[in-house]
Amino acid sequence: VMGDFIGRDDDKAFDERKAINIDKDNFNDVMEGQGLSVEMSVPNHLSDVKDGEERANLSTTLNFKNMRDFEPDTIAKEVPELKKLLDLRDALTALKGPLGNVPEFRKLIQTLVKDDATRDTLMKELKLDEEE
Incomplete structure (x- = not known):
């Protein structure tokens, strides 16, 4: 061709x-x-x-x-806003293992990630908001 x-x-x-x-x-x-x-x-x-x-x-x-x-996963990692969300998901997945069976903790986490301001604070605490 x-x-x-x-x-x-x-x-x-x-x-x-x-x-x-x-x-x-x-x-x-x-x-x-x-x-x-x-x-x-x-x-x-x-x-x-x-x-x-x-x-x-x-x-x-x-x-x-x-x-x-x-591939969609690779494209998502190239978009900074999506990469932050993927990093947050990975961090929450890591927490899920030891704490995933505690219903109160799960409800609290669900509440935290729904609110933009609280989610941003959580991302800062987990050091997921830094530019690479």
């Missing part, structure tokens, strides 16, 4: 570009070498919207170095 798949302007004319041989053994290396990424802005469904307000957008850049980077 031959084509102009770069998806953006390129200073080189099409006929001056070098052909790249791709096979099952070098596919991921070729992908990484191409520096594939996409910048996108999507409606932010992670925050509640008050009546009369418009939903804010969430902007992010996704980088694709191999085929696994297209």
Whole structure:
């Protein structure tokens, strides 16, 4: 297959570009070498919207170095807001083992994570709010 798949302007004319041989053994290396990424802005469904307000957008850049980077879990880890929630989920899962059978504790945790301010405080206490 031959084509102009770069998806953006390129200073080189099409006929001056070098052909790249791709096979099952070098596919991921070729992908990484191409520096594939996409910048996108999507409606932010992670925050509640008050009546009369418009939903804010969430902007992010996704980088694709191999085929696994297209999997939902990998994409979620590339979006900082989603990564924080995944880290919080992992921390809560770690707590679930020793404390998961205590009904009062479970109710308290459910109450804490429903409230945005309390959830943010909990994330700070668990040191999950720091930028990496």
